[in-house]
Amino acid sequence: MTALALPTRKDEAYRYADLDALGRVWADLAQAREIVVPAGEAHSHVLLAANEAVEVHRARLVIQPGASLDLFALNGAAEYGRIEMDVEVREGARFTLNAANIAGGKATQEIVTHVRHTEPNGTSNQTVRSVLGGTATGSYLGKVAVARQAQKVDGEQSVKAMLLDRGATANCKPELEIYADDVKCAHGATVGELDPTQLFYAMSRGLPPAEAKALLLEGFVLQLWDDAPEDRRDELVEASRALLRRVAA
Amino acid sequence: MLEINNLHATVAGKPILNGLSLTVPAGEVHAIMGPNGAGKSTLSYVLGGRPGYEVTGGTVTFIGEDLLAQEPHERAAAGLFLGFQYPVEIPGVSSMQFIRESLNAQRRARGQADLSGAEFIRLARAEAAELGMDVDMLKRPVNVGFSGGEKKRAEMVQMGIMRPRFAVLDETDSGLDIDALRVVGAEINRIMRGPDRAALLITHYQRLLDYVQPDRVHVLAAGRIVRSGGPELALELEREGYAEVA
Numbered sequence: 001m002t003a004l005a006l007p008t009r010k011d012e013a014y015r016y017a018d019l020d021a022l023g024r025v026w027a028d029l030a031q032a033r034e035i036v037v038p039a040g041e042a043h044s045h046v047l048l049a050a051n052e053a054v055e056v057h058r059a060r061l062v063i064q065p066g067a068s069l070d071l072f073a074l075n076g077a078a079e080y081g082r083i084e085m086d087v088e089v090r091e092g093a094r095f096t097l098n099a100a101n102i103a104g105g106k107a108t109q110e111i112v113t114h115v116r117h118t119e120p121n122g123t124s125n126q127t128v129r130s131v132l133g134g135t136a137t138g139s140y141l142g143k144v145a146v147a148r149q150a151q152k153v154d155g156e157q158s159v160k161a162m163l164l165d166r167g168a169t170a171n172c173k174p175e176l177e178i179y180a181d182d183v184k185c186a187h188g189a190t191v192g193e194l195d196p197t198q199l200f201y202a203m204s205r206g207l208p209p210a211e212a213k214a215l216l217l218e219g220f221v222l223q224l225w226d227d228a229p230e231d232r233r234d235e236l237v238e239a240s241r242a243l244l245r246r247v248a249a
Numbered sequence: 250m251l252e253i254n255n256l257h258a259t260v261a262g263k264p265i266l267n268g269l270s271l272t273v274p275a276g277e278v279h280a281i282m283g284p285n286g287a288g289k290s291t292l293s294y295v296l297g298g299r300p301g302y303e304v305t306g307g308t309v310t311f312i313g314e315d316l317l318a319q320e321p322h323e324r325a326a327a328g329l330f331l332g333f334q335y336p337v338e339i340p341g342v343s344s345m346q347f348i349r350e351s352l353n354a355q356r357r358a359r360g361q362a363d364l365s366g367a368e369f370i371r372l373a374r375a376e377a378a379e380l381g382m383d384v385d386m387l388k389r390p391v392n393v394g395f396s397g398g399e400k401k402r403a404e405m406v407q408m409g410i411m412r413p414r415f416a417v418l419d420e421t422d423s424g425l426d427i428d429a430l431r432v433v434g435a436e437i438n439r440i441m442r443g444p445d446r447a448a449l450l451i452t453h454y455q456r457l458l459d460y461v462q463p464d465r466v467h468v469l470a471a472g473r474i475v476r477s478g479g480p481e482l483a484l485e486l487e488r489e490g491y492a493e494v495a
C-alpha cells in the first residue's frame with residue numbers, strides 16, 4: 001500500500017477538516033470501504049461513529065440498477081469526526097442518507113458526500129441535521145452530480161443546522177452539478193437557533209433549561225432515525241440522546 | 250394562594266403592567282377581563298417568568314414564596330400552570346414524551362419518584378378520556394397540526410395530568426365551539442376546584458363564565474385592575490362594554 005500524502009486545506013473536500021487530528025490517524029487509516037448493492041436488492045446500513053475521539057469513515061458505494069440503499073449515519077466523535085462517501089447511483093436505483101453531526105466543545109465534524117447519478121431514473125435523498133455547541137464546527141459538503149445521459153433523476157438535499165452557542169460554526173454546502181436537462185433537484189439549507197418561545201413553553205411545564213433544550217433538540221434530530229432498521233434504531237436514538245444531553249448541558 | 254402587589258412590568262422597554270394588585274385565595278376561581286392590549290397575556294407571562302418580560306417593581310407571593318425569584322421550571326414544580334393563549338407547537342416531540350418528562354422533572358424537584366412508563370400512560374389515558382380526546386392524539390408531536398380548539402383541549406389534558414395548585418388560563422375559551430366550551434368548562438371545575446387549589450381565568454367574553462362560575466371578576470385596563478366585583482360584573486361588562494364599566 002502506498003502512503004498517500006495528507007490532504008491540505010486547498011483540497012475542497014478538506015476545507016473545514018481538523019488536519020491535526022486527521023494527521024494522527026492518517027497512516028493507519030483503512031482504505032475506503034467498498035460496498036456494492038446488487039441489482040434489485042434493498043439494503044440498509046447504520047454507521048454509528050461516536051465512540052472514539054477521532055473517527056474517520058470512508059466508503060465507496062455502488063447502487064446497481066433497481067437497487068436501493070438507506071444509510072443512517074451518526075457523527076458524534078468528541079474531537080474529530082469525518083464521514084465521507086462516494087456514491088454511484090445507477091439506473092432506477094435509490095440512495096437515501098439520513099445523517100447527523102452532534103458536536104460540542106472544540107469538536108470538528110463533517111459529512112462529505114459525492115453522489116454521482118450516472119444513469120437515468122435514479123433517486124437520491126440526503127437529509128442532514130447538525131447540532132453544534134461550544135466552539136464546535138459542523139459541516140456538510142454534499143455534491144450531487146448528474147451525468148448527461150442520466151435523465152429523469154431526482155436528487156434532494158435537506159440540510160439544517162442548529163447553533164447553541166455564539167462560538168459554534170456550521171458550514172452547509174449542498175452543490176449541484178447537472179449535465180442532463182430533464183432532472184429534478186432541490187436543495188435547501190438553513191442555520192438557526194433554538195426557538196425561545198418553544199423553550200419557554202417547555203420550561204413552563206417544569207423542564208429545567210438544559211432538559212428543555214435537549215428535548216427540543218431531540219425533536220430536531222431523532223426523526224432522522226424513524227426508518228432505521230429496527231434492530232439498530234434504539235441504539236441510534238440512545239446514542240443521539242446522550243450526545244444531545246451533553247451539548248445542551 | 251397568590252398575592253400580587255403593585256406589579257410593574259415592561260416588555261421591550263415599554264411599560265405594560267402599571268401597578269397591578271390582585272389576591273386570589275385558595276379555593277377560589279377569579280376571572281380577569283379586559284379589552285385587547287390591556288396586558289392580560291403579559292400578566293400571565295410575567296407570572297410564568299417568560300424571558301423578556303421584565304418586572305420593574307412590586308411583589309408576587311405564591312404559596313408563601315417569592316414567585317419572582319424562581320425560574321420558570323421552579324414555578325411549575327411549585328404548582329403553577331400556564332394555559333397559553335396560543336399553545337406552542339414542538340415538532341418531532343410527542344405530547345406523551347413532552348408531558349411525561351415535564352411531569353417527572355416537576356416530581357423530582359419536589360422530591361417525588363418518577364412515574365413509570367406504564368403509570369404515566371394509565372394517567373394520560375384517563376385524563377384524555379375526561380376531555381373526550383383520543384389518546385392517540387397524544388402520540389403526535391406537541392400541538393402540531395392541531396386546530397385552535399384541539400390545542401386548547403390539549404392544554405387541559407396537560408393540566409389534568411399535572412394537577413397544579415394554581416392555573417392561569419389565558420383565553421382558554423377562544424377558538425372553542427359551544428360543545429367544546431362546555432367540556433372545557435367542566436374540566437376546569439373538575440381539575441381546579443378544591444380547598445387547596447385556585448385559578449385565574451383570563452377571558453374576553455362572559456360565555457366561559459357560564460360554565461365556570463367565578464368567585465370574583467376583575468377588570469384589567471392599561472395594566473392595572475380598575476374594578477373588581479362578583480360574577481354579576483362579568484354580565485354587566487358583557488352588556489355595557491369595557492368603556493362604560495372601566
Ligand SMILES: Nc1ncnc2c1ncn2[C@@H]1O[C@H](COP(=O)(O)OP(=O)(O)O)[C@@H](O)[C@H]1O
Nearest residue numbers: 260261265283284285286287288289290291292
Ligand atoms: N413581545 C412584545 N413586544 C412589544 N410589545 C408587546 C409584546 N407583547 C405585548 N406587547 C404589547 O403589550 C400590550 C399588552 O399586550 P397583551 O398583554 O398581549 O394584551 P392582552 O392579552 O390583554 O390583549 C400591547 O400593547 C402589546 O402590543
Ligand SMILES: [Mg+2]
Nearest residue numbers: 289290291334
Ligand atoms: Mg392576550
